[in-house]
Amino acid sequence: MSAVEQGTRQARDAQHDALDSGRLRSLSRRAFLGTGGALVVAFSLLARGQETLGQGTKQEKAEPQNRGEVPKNAPPLPGSLEQDPMLDSWIRIDANGAITVFTGKAELGQGVKTALIQIAAEELIVDPARITLITADTGQTPNEGYTAGSQSMQHSGTAILNAAAQVRGILMSLAAQRFSAPVNVLTVQNGVVQGPAGRTATYASLVAGVDLHVRASAQSPLTDPSSRRVMGTAMHRVDIPGKVTGGESYVQDMRLPGMVHARVVRPPSYGARLQGLDAQFVERMPGVVKIVRDGNFLAVVAEQEYQAISAARALARVSRWQERATLPAPADLHASMQRLPSKDKVILGQTWNTLEGSDVVRATYRRPYQMHGSIGPSCAVALAKDEGVTVWTHSQGVYPLRGAIAELLHLPPDRVRCIHIEGSGCYGHNAADDAGADAALIASKLPGRPVRVQWMREEEHSWEPYGPAMVTRARAALDNGRIAGWEFDVWSNTHSTRPGKAGELGPASLLAKPFPPSAPRPLPQPEGGGDRNAIPLYSIPRAKVTHRFIPEMPLRVSALRALGAYMNVFSIESFIDELAAAARADPVEFRLRHLEDARGIEVIRGAARRFGWSEYARTPGKGRGFAFARYKNLAAYCAIAMEVEVMRESGEIRVGRVAAAVDSGEAVNPDGIRNQIEGGVVQSLSWTMLEEVTWDGRRITSRDWGRYPILRFAHVPASIDVDVIDRPGQPFLGTGEAAQGPAAAAFANAVADATGKRIRQIPFDPPRVRAALLENR
Amino acid sequence: MIRLQVNGQARDVDVDGATPLLYVLRDHLRLNGAKFGCGLGQCGACTVLLDREPVFSCITPVSVVAGRAVRTVEGLGTSDNPGPMQRAFIEEQAAQCGYCIAGMMMRAQGLLEQNPSPSSMQVRQYMSANLCRCGTHMRILRAIDRAGALMRETGTKGKTT
Numbered sequence: 001m002s003a004v005e006q007g008t009r010q011a012r013d014a015q016h017d018a019l020d021s022g023r024l025r026s027l028s029r030r031a032f033l034g035t036g037g038a039l040v041v042a043f044s045l046l047a048r049g050q051e052t053l054g055q056g057t058k059q060e061k062a063e064p065q066n067r068g069e070v071p072k073n074a075p076p077l078p079g080s081l082e083q084d085p086m087l088d089s090w091i092r093i094d095a096n097g098a099i100t101v102f103t104g105k106a107e108l109g110q111g112v113k114t115a116l117i118q119i120a121a122e123e124l125i126v127d128p129a130r131i132t133l134i135t136a137d138t139g140q141t142p143n144e145g146y147t148a149g150s151q152s153m154q155h156s157g158t159a160i161l162n163a164a165a166q167v168r169g170i171l172m173s174l175a176a177q178r179f180s181a182p183v184n185v186l187t188v189q190n191g192v193v194q195g196p197a198g199r200t201a202t203y204a205s206l207v208a209g210v211d212l213h214v215r216a217s218a219q220s221p222l223t224d225p226s227s228r229r230v231m232g233t234a235m236h237r238v239d240i241p242g243k244v245t246g247g248e249s250y251v252q253d254m255r256l257p258g259m260v261h262a263r264v265v266r267p268p269s270y271g272a273r274l275q276g277l278d279a280q281f282v283e284r285m286p287g288v289v290k291i292v293r294d295g296n297f298l299a300v301v302a303e304q305e306y307q308a309i310s311a312a313r314a315l316a317r318v319s320r321w322q323e324r325a326t327l328p329a330p331a332d333l334h335a336s337m338q339r340l341p342s343k344d345k346v347i348l349g350q351t352w353n354t355l356e357g358s359d360v361v362r363a364t365y366r367r368p369y370q371m372h373g374s375i376g377p378s379c380a381v382a383l384a385k386d387e388g389v390t391v392w393t394h395s396q397g398v399y400p401l402r403g404a405i406a407e408l409l410h411l412p413p414d415r416v417r418c419i420h421i422e423g424s425g426c427y428g429h430n431a432a433d434d435a436g437a438d439a440a441l442i443a444s445k446l447p448g449r450p451v452r453v454q455w456m457r458e459e460e461h462s463w464e465p466y467g468p469a470m471v472t473r474a475r476a477a478l479d480n481g482r483i484a485g486w487e488f489d490v491w492s493n494t495h496s497t498r499p500g501k502a503g504e505l506g507p508a509s510l511l512a513k514p515f516p517p518s519a520p521r522p523l524p525q526p527e528g529g530g531d532r533n534a535i536p537l538y539s540i541p542r543a544k545v546t547h548r549f550i551p552e553m554p555l556r557v558s559a560l561r562a563l564g565a566y567m568n569v570f571s572i573e574s575f576i577d578e579l580a581a582a583a584r585a586d587p588v589e590f591r592l593r594h595l596e597d598a599r600g601i602e603v604i605r606g607a608a609r610r611f612g613w614s615e616y617a618r619t620p621g622k623g624r625g626f627a628f629a630r631y632k633n634l635a636a637y638c639a640i641a642m643e644v645e646v647m648r649e650s651g652e653i654r655v656g657r658v659a660a661a662v663d664s665g666e667a668v669n670p671d672g673i674r675n676q677i678e679g680g681v682v683q684s685l686s687w688t689m690l691e692e693v694t695w696d697g698r699r700i701t702s703r704d705w706g707r708y709p710i711l712r713f714a715h716v717p718a719s720i721d722v723d724v725i726d727r728p729g730q731p732f733l734g735t736g737e738a739a740q741g742p743a744a745a746a747f748a749n750a751v752a753d754a755t756g757k758r759i760r761q762i763p764f765d766p767p768r769v770r771a772a773l774l775e776n777r
Numbered sequence: 778m779i780r781l782q783v784n785g786q787a788r789d790v791d792v793d794g795a796t797p798l799l800y801v802l803r804d805h806l807r808l809n810g811a812k813f814g815c816g817l818g819q820c821g822a823c824t825v826l827l828d829r830e831p832v833f834s835c836i837t838p839v840s841v842v843a844g845r846a847v848r849t850v851e852g853l854g855t856s857d858n859p860g861p862m863q864r865a866f867i868e869e870q871a872a873q874c875g876y877c878i879a880g881m882m883m884r885a886q887g888l889l890e891q892n893p894s895p896s897s898m899q900v901r902q903y904m905s906a907n908l909c910r911c912g913t914h915m916r917i918l919r920a921i922d923r924a925g926a927l928m929r930e931t932g933t934k935g936k937t938t
Contacts, residue, residue, distance in 0.1 A: 109874025109911055236870060243875035244863045244882065246810035246851040252876075253809040286793075306800040309816075375814050375822055375910045376876040424812075425874030425911045457815040671870055675916070679873055682912030705819040705908065712905040716914040 075218040079158025080104065084142040088212040090163040091120070093171075097191065097204035099124065099131050101160060104144025105152040106136040106396060107239065109425040110736050111672040112152045114237045118668050119157050122231045123164035123223060125188040126203075136398045136420035146397035146498065148428070148559065149527065150635050150734025157668065157732045165220040167212065174206045225666065225729035232726060234671035239422070251394050251421040252379045256450040259381070260289055261305040262442045263312035265298040265319060266459050267510070269699040270556070272321040274298060282314045291315065292445050295512030299442050301451065309456070325697040328554050334366045334471050338491055342548040347525050348535045349544035361582050362475045365571040366761040369466040369555055369693035371702075373710060376424025377455035378431035378464075382439035384447045388415035393436040394423025397498065401433050404499035405440045408508055408515065416440075427683070429558035431455055431464045433499050434506035441507060461708060462700040463506060466693050467560025468493040468553075470530065472571040476540075481583045483594060486543040488572065492530025493553050494520040495563040506556075522549040523563075527632050533565035533741060536572050537630055538594035555693070555700075562737040565631060566684065569741020570748065570762070573627035577749045578758060587626050587749065588613055597630070599663050599725075603639040604628050606661030606723050611641035621645050622656070623754025627745035629738075636738035637663040640681065642717070644750040648773055651766030653751060655685060655717040658743075665733040667726040673735050674722045680739030681720055686711035688744040690763050779843050783808070784852030794840030798832075799823045801839045802849060810850035810879040814908070821907030824880035825849050831887040831906075850879035853886065861931065862886050865924035866917075873911030881907050885921045893929055897922075 076082050084090075084104075092100045101120045107113045113133055121128035134140050136147065144156055172193055176183040179195035187194045191203045242249045267274070274296045282300065283291060287307030292299040300315050302308035328336045381392040389409060395401045398418035406413040418436065426432055435453055443451040455463075470492045477485040501518050502508045508515040523529030531547035560566075580590035588608045595601055608614070608626065616624055623646070628639040643656035660677050667673055690709050694702040702708035744762070752758045757772045781788045783806060790805045797816075802808045802825070811834050814822030818833040825834045826848040854860030859867060862882050872878045881904065888895060888903045895903070900921055909917065 109872075109876075111873070234870075236867065237872070240867055240870060240872050240875065241856040241859070243872055243878055244850065244866045245854060245856045245859060246808060246849065246879060247856060248809055249875065250809075250812075252812065255807065304800070305804050306796050373910055374876075375820055375874075375908055376812055377814070422874070424876035427910070454813065457817060457819075675870065675873060675913070678915050679912030682914055683910070686912070704817055705815060706817075710908060710910065711914075712908065713901045713914055713918070714905045716901075716918075720915050 078162040080155045081159045081216045085215045089142045091167045102134045102141045103156045104142040105156040106147040106420040115668045118230045119161045120164045126191040138402045139417045143399040150736040153732035162220040165222045169221040175201045231668050259450040261308040262301045262453045263308045265316045269323045272323045276320040278318045285311045297510040327695045340550045342550045345547045365472045367470045367567045369469045370691045372427045372430040374424040377460040378435035379454040380436040380439035381452045382443035383450040384443040390417045391436045392421045395432045400500040404502045407502035427561040437505035437507050458703040461703045465556045465558035468557040470567045474575040483540045486540045489546045491548045493557050495529035497558040530564040532563045533568040562740040566740045569629040570744040573745030574748045603637045603661040607639035611659035623750045625746040625749030627742040629741045631738040635734040638738040640742040640746040642746045646754045651770035658717045658720040661723040663725040664735045665730040670724045676735045677722045677739045678720045681743040684740040684743035783847045798837045799834040822880045824883045831884040861927035862924045865920045869920040871916035871920035877909045
């Protein structure tokens with residue numbers, strides 16, 4: 001059975017369980033427990049004696065009851081084991097030999113399922129095909145928060161690596177007892193322990209009566225990194241065969257017995273109020289089951305999907321809204337942002353004062369609001385039954401969403417179960433959670449019938465939380481070809497308004513009794529939000545960095561892939577090139593001159609070599625650019641070089657060769673890393689070349705792909721060549737957001753190299769490029 | 778009642794003729810391949826072949842399809858027995874989230890059936906009707922090259938009916 005089918009079957013089982021049982025138990029962890037002979041004699045949740053709906057006993061943070069006996073002064077456990085230390089939370093081996101691995105992280109298209117299976121297979125020493133992986137589900141898996149920040153490999157990968165090694169260690173000790181032989185003479189082949197004199201014992205035969213409901217140790221009997229069999233190989237993704245053959249791969253593809261379809265009629269603009277509605281005609285339309293209205297939340301439910309769409313369009317025509325002008329003047333966006341009150345925090349160099357002198361270089365960079373723009377609009381299915389609700393969702397955080405939906409529906413959290421099913425790629429906090437809330441709200445009005453809600457394109461484009469507009473200002477002084485002083489300021493809204501509370505769910509603000517959103521907060525360093533990667537990795541003797549956090553949010557914003565790192569790396573790495581030019585230095589050499597981090601130096605040299613930086617032959621109209629960053633200053637290292645050609649007449653830019661080098665620590669799946677870097681480069685080029693949310697006084701006007709164009713095939717690079725620097729045995733470093741900042745800056749630097757003009761405002765669309773080329777001609 | 782030819786099979790559906798083909802394929806015939814992306818013919822996630830031409834099924838009324846051959850990604854093969862286009866996408870690992878991929882494959886199938894050896898520039902121009910947000914473009918281009926080679930090798934146009 002493919003992983004895709006497993007996911008679908010899992011959803012179906014949960015559905016059947018939900019429908020068949022007297023109460024909505026959903027698929028409980030207990031359902032997985034075999035009787036007699038199961039390695040797992042008790043799942044950690046069951047230790048707390050709860051088996052109601054959704055097995056919703058796990059709290060947002062693991063509680064002491066769930067942590068086993070914690071030794072005094074215990075060293076921290078690896079990865080997410082620290083939060084959920086019981087081995088049976090992660091791995092289960094049945095008496096029939098079935099191996100199930102649990103992760104609280106979700107497949108977002110980044111290939112994490114395949115990588116986690118590789119890790120488990122490596123340390124359990126079994127064929128990867130034998131492993132069933134269960135992903136984010138409040139009824140089954142550990143709570144690992146959000147699948148975000150490129151942290152799945154660090155958190156979940158590390159937990160599964162160590163849990164698998166410890167489970168194998170326990171099984172080998174049992175085999176050693178059975179064989180009366182020391183452990184160190186035993187070997188394992190595909191789940192069979194090999195002992196002296198040809199004796200063997202399968203894992204299945206060893207599990208009888210064993211309790212894996214034990215706390216993990218800080219130390220694990222890890223296999224030797226030099227003898228990897230599965231990790232480090234480009235194993236094919238487990239989800240792709242289903243996706244290329246029309247399998248039920250996505251929440252959009254779910255069809256449950258008795259399911260109805262709903263569409264929400266969203267207000268025409270932020271803050272609009274529903275004044276009147278003449279819905280009688282709509283109620284009589286074919287297939288219409290129900291019209292749901294709660295304050296400004298308006299939705300229609302129909303038997304078939306296109307009936308729901310037709311009815312929602314009709315409902316929109318007969319609804320009257322009072323709108324308000326809440327949006328800033330588009331032309332004045334960045335200046336008006338900087339006039340808003342800000343909470344300023346110096347995040348580096350408290351003592352540094354103003355830069356002075358004639359050799360000071362200054363620059364200001366600007367970024368517009370940009371959208372996630374998933375190709376598949378957000379979708380969820382919900383079923384309300386027996387005073388509880390189950391939501392199938394592509395949210396990045398099933399546990400936080402469960403808490404928010406429980407609050408929204410005035411239910412205790414253990415009456416809500418959220419199950420992750422893949423959706424279209426999200427690239428951060430898009431409308432996935434909102435769609436989950438829509439479905440839950442509507443399902444609560446139609447108990448017993450599964451309700452599927454999918455957003456329309458214009459809803460997704462105009463109501464998703466955007467990546468915030470930002471301004472950065474850089475100043476630096478040069479001394480003898482080196483950066484002697486540095487000041488960097490970044491103005492930004494928050495980069496996370498993710499749920500956890502009902503007020504963060506889009507529809508919650510529309511209800512007759514609305515839930516107010518939480519006060520926006522900056523995300524703290526060292527990861528940061530608007531100030532992510534605002535501190536340069538370079539060695540600079542005197543540096544000061546200030547995060548100017550703006551609480552007021554005229555447009556709805558939240559986490560877009562890489563958060564502030566996209567803009568800060570674009571700014572810093574553009575500015576480094578401006579400084580290199582002022583110092584008459586080669587940009588690559590200038591970076592190396594200021595860098596001490598050995599792994600950073602290696603990726604810079606790797607990308608330069610792969611591009612052929614030192615042999616580059618200049619041709620008219622073309623230029624080359626380089627950039628580097630370590631994501632969050634603590635995750636993957638990435639350096640990118642690229643060539644562009646600028647069409648002087650049209651202002652159009654064509655990207656030629658792109659060469660990248662990446663160091664993600666131990667590379668579990670090098671092809672997966674390559675895929676992430678290639679994708680990051682293309683997505684960042686799309687943001688940087690084309691993308692900008694637009695509005696008039698009241699309404700978002702970039703409501704479709706016509707008015708929010710993204711990169712099409714005709715304009716993607718000629719080639720992207722990625723060098724993965726593998727470091728077996730080193731910690732996993734998140735890769736999914738490593739390329740966005742460097743790609744944007746390498747592109748900007750190449751444009752400057754090709755034209756002699758520095759563009760500091762995103763997007764570099766043809767009108768802006770033409771205007772720049774005409775300056776001071 | 779409208780009679781459709783979908784992946785070589787006659788299918789009768791009782792549906793309003795104005796309903797876009799996409800919803801008939803997904804909701805009446807329970808085929809997952811064609812996806813809703815925009816409903817506006819701007820993104821290509823819903824692309825299917827109508828006779829030999831790729832069309833946006835989200836804006837194609839089912840009434841105009843009656844009696845004509847509709848092909849979806851399900852008609853290219855199965856996960857146990859994938860056709861050349863599907864094999865090429867698997868071999869090149871040409872997906873991230875994969876939501877756009879079935880539409881990509883159908884447009885590419887349409888191209889290769891009309892022009893078995895397109896130039897790289899022709900492929901890029903032809904595929905520009907379809908959007909991918911994960912940035913998997915370079916792999917998709919490689920997969921289309923590979924699919925073309927597989928089809929030329931076997932002398933078939935792929936397992937389509």
